[in-house]
Amino acid sequence: MVADQLPVGFAMIGAYNQAERYIWLDRLMIATPYQRQGLGGRFLELLKAFIIRKWGVQDIVLSYDQANVGAARLYQAHGFVPVEMTDNGDPMAVYHVAQGKRPHRQV
Secondary structure (H helix, E strand, C coil), rough: CEEECCCCCEEEEEEEEEECCCCEEEEECHHHCCCCCCCCHHHHHHHHHHHHHCCCCCCEEEEEECCHHHHHHHHHHHHCCCEEEECCCCEEEECCCCCCCCCCCCC
């Protein structure tokens, strides 16, 4: 992510499971001075579109530090739904590409 011609954020995408049609959004980071300006939400929407176009997945999975309330709000505001699973103790959420059209499955 670039703002004011400076790199202000990055993302890591990985752990693609072709058989189960899901992928992990491993990291989404925005530099502190650029947070709370809407950049994270715009970046997240671009990432979702890129992932869906490139991998054709049904689900995008992520985890976040439970103390990071801002991250939880951001992900939920952009369609990620909390799930009853954790990643090394961190809460997880999933974005269902075809939301509401099929039941959730374990990832």
